[in-house]
Amino acid sequence: MLPQPTDGFAWAQAPAGPALVCRALQPLADHVFTTRRWTLGSAAVAIDADWQPVATALNVELAHLVRVHQVHGHAVFVRRAGDRPSRPDADVIVSADSSAALAIQTADCVPLLIADARTGAVAAAHAGWRGLAARVPSAAVEALTREFGSRPGDLVAAVGPSIRACCYEVGADVVDAFARAGFADAAIAGWFTTSPQPSSRNPSMPGLPRPPRSNHWYFDGSTAVRHQLEAAGVPARRIHVAELCTASHPEVLCSYRRDGNGAGRMAGAIRPRTSNRKSHN
Template identity: 40%
Template structure:
């Protein structure tokens, strides 16, 4: 995997420390986070870009993925489990469908999801070279969006879960992920068993709870057949580190969005 340039020691001092598999890189537009264990081109953007309607920002990020803006495909995210398939050679006809997972076998495009506390989950099939990107906030995790992403790769491209590698980018952490009882109810309705509930939630004040969103997504990937050793979590909470990462909890309506994007090429 290539990177734009080597970060300077002074810049590294300002970056929060991710888990061991993740590393900061410096791009033309600012800081990016990558997972060294994910052997294909990808990135997670940071607060250095807003990623709203500024086409120059989008173009710069696309260049970091080795392509032009028109080859970076997104979806209209709905906090659900619908999957969009970006078919090889059909990039010109892409109309940004309503979905929360996007998968492709086309190395000439990149696919991505936008987040600001929700978990971006990037998937790569080491054997077949296909990729996926899932938007998995608490609603998506309750509905098992990560599981849907893996199953879609199985059904569409013949992927096997044991061939997949996953990188779960920065999201709202268990330290700050305070939620109400309706979130717990949503997980139960989505099929989470009591053992999982006890791992993913811890009591807060009154009827409030704290959700470990990254772990919930990790465990769901394991449950669908992925190897635990092939799933990597950034370990970064978006609210705790909102000076570097966009967080809706921290900034509310002023929050920008981060991109988790992946391309099936090294």
């Protein structure tokens, strides 16, 4: 049984396993959010070959699957046609080069894919709490604007599975990081709760402290992504969140918090369309 995402998403059956796709993103750019059942999903230490099914799903050679060395920052890698393969330190990748697909990996952090309905440029981003305190969603929107002439109102964003407030206990250091980064108290209050928030879609994982520990919070990074994208000018109706918690669904999704060092990884990958309109105007 596959867990039910929000209406903006659908399950697709790729040869490598089930993957989530975003209905609104699909007409703009081929993309996948992979699951634990892909080769990568059981790879605690992934080798390049584990990425082959992701490349195949996006119909590119493995050498044209653009990845980065993710460092929980907000640096952006701009991939251009003809670039030599490299894997710089970055957590955001942007491109309008339809010969390549962009991929990030997660196992609780938020995977974010964006496509520009007007120019066809795309972004793939990875953000855990450090990345969200560092405003990764804004960095992705700003990079598309700066590099490819995007207007935030034309962007469509898809937020794949990530650990949510049903399962993700964090300490005061995490809340403090957002306060130090200058986020308003009201915004922070919308991302943290003092007790777990299970739902029929996302039951709490086993082993949470009961009763909830004092001076600890439960964090929903995907809501922080939504709010940061809206603040960057992306219309709320164009932001789609799957609302599936990685830790809640051990059969299907990879979770570092749940499985520790043995956790596999899931890919979020996106490829610009060949029929893209010009990327500047």
